[in-house]
Amino acid sequence: MVTAQPEGREPARKRRAPVTSRGEDKRRRILEVAGELLATRGYAGTSLADIAEAAGTHAGSLYYHFDSREQLAEEVLTSGTRAAMDHTRAAVDALPANASSRRRLETAITAHVAFILERSPAALAGARAVGQLPPPLAEPLHALFREYGDYFAELFEAAAADGAIDPTVDLRAARMLVVGAANWTAEWFRPDGPSSAEDVGQLLCRLIFDGIGTGRRRPAPRPTGAGEHR
Amino acid sequence: MVTAQPEGREPARKRRAPVTSRGEDKRRRILEVAGELLATRGYAGTSLADIAEAAGTHAGSLYYHFDSREQLAEEVLTSGTRAAMDHTRAAVDALPANASSRRRLETAITAHVAFILERSPAALAGARAVGQLPPPLAEPLHALFREYGDYFAELFEAAAADGAIDPTVDLRAARMLVVGAANWTAEWFRPDGPSSAEDVGQLLCRLIFDGIGTGRRRPAPRPTGAGEHR
């Protein structure tokens, strides 16, 4: 009760009432450095002591702001992923109303790539960690990723529907290949390379629509069994 | 025809005296189940107790066969990755000598995808774990991945050199996008889906060379700054 815990019990979260702006700042700072550490070292490689040190505090002190390591990680990962999704949606929504389905998909992809590569370590951490997390933590993140995936699915389907991409391909597989390529960029991209994040996004778009081959187009490598899609 | 590692050397590893064929069998069994667990739960999510139980033994007993958890994991991950590389090389080498550079690249990609998806949990585990591992373990695996990456780089460069793919693109970026898409398949591919592993590999090849767009080809989305690459 030193902490002035008004015995009206806290809900699920910790969440401090006071909100001395300094306190909220600290909390944000913790989330920020946690995002960076999670992005570079992964969930398993990041201890509370690591986070605390990077945030200029001590492991025990983190419990004033968060209930547990898992809750902290969940907040970082889901907020990062949500930020990426919001950013991507906003970029698409900013297009003129008559933008083509191709343009919309291209915009979403480049926005996503650019965002995870240069804007949000937390988003990158989410992309890297998904599928590598202990079950209780994995669930909420998976739900979010499914939502994000559904959004991309809409864009792909719209493009297929109005003929911008071949509607006979397995759209889900194509989408997953693209998402995989995008998320994997975190493993190799370096800002000082010959291509910027924007360039990488554009290149990925080119792979989707045109490829980088020079030969005459071969519509479908395998005439049979292409599947219908999702 | 692919892997036939003849147990030759045994340097800094554990002793090797016994070799009751039953003992070697046990060792292999441990490596096998470890591969499966690492592929599904990741390195951090797999304890020695998990591995021991799956192999029908006890945690302490593993130390008869391996020096440490890290060494065990390293052996699983590197041998899986090496097997994938050997398999891919063998598939390419099996092509007629006059096979086109495009055909060679396509063969490598489909072989790699099919191998990690349906042949080797350990290879899949390597692909998923790389970049998410504690430094001492990460190093040897990174070296292997670099070697494998170099092999793909050769195939891409050969294709660019004889005009099968646009030589003005950042080849390294293109290659990494492709590798990323391939390795990420582990996160979403299900054998009972509409596309087989083979289909997914083919689709990825199509993305590289032709794309799945229907419009007239736009050679380079961005006339400037395409970079020359490595």
Place this chain on the structure above:
DNA sequence: GTCTATACTAGGATAGAC
């Protein structure tokens, strides 16, 4: 709000019986 000190646990590793 943040500190220090400490309890507690999971899991890696070792020893010795068999």
Place this chain on the structure above:
DNA sequence: GTCTATCCTAGTATAGAC
């Protein structure tokens, strides 16, 4: 070779001073 028992460390989490 494998088992059981145990040690030991790292790391999460709690308590209470300030």
